[in-house]
Amino acid sequence: MSDISLIRVTDVEYLENYTMRLEFSDGVQKQIDFYPLLNGKLFEPLKDENNFIQFGLNHWTIEWANGADLAPEFLYNL
Numbered sequence: 001m002s003d004i005s006l007i008r009v010t011d012v013e014y015l016e017n018y019t020m021r022l023e024f025s026d027g028v029q030k031q032i033d034f035y036p037l038l039n040g041k042l043f044e045p046l047k048d049e050n051n052f053i054q055f056g057l058n059h060w061t062i063e064w065a066n067g068a069d070l071a072p073e074f075l076y077n078l
Helices: 072-076
Strands: 009-016 019-024 029-033 055-057 062-064
Touching (some): 009 055
Antiparallel strands (some): 009 019, 019 029
């Protein structure tokens, strides 16, 4: 088993309905429905799809324009 503490998101593609395809640094790809994860003060604004689609990759994970992000290890384990 690889050490996922060093895992990072290397590619992301928005598909539809809050679902994205993520690729990780070990080559694993996952399709994730983010809508159930959009809870709390920082993530609630992302329930507006216009806000949700404003994302990019920083050096280790996906990050939204409002500064919200999720740890790559968390995403990998979904």
